[in-house]
Amino acid sequence: MIIVGLPYTETRQTRLDEITGGSPYGASTIAGANGSRMPSDDELAMARSQGRHVATIAKKLAGT
Numbered sequence: 001m002i003i004v005g006l007p008y009t010e011t012r013q014t015r016l017d018e019i020t021g022g023s024p025y026g027a028s029t030i031a032g033a034n035g036s037r038m039p040s041d042d043e044l045a046m047a048r049s050q051g052r053h054v055a056t057i058a059k060k061l062a063g064t
Helices: 041-062
Strands: none
Touching: none
């Protein structure tokens, strides 16, 4: 097993102008105590970025 988080080059995880999930461990969202907050556009973009990153690493590990 290999853990593939968000690379530090994913700068959306360091925003300070709004509440944003995401960390070097991976994409996430802050849903609130009752789960009512939906993922922001930045959080969704980080999830897509992590998906591409995982696919790239998997392809390299497969040797293709």
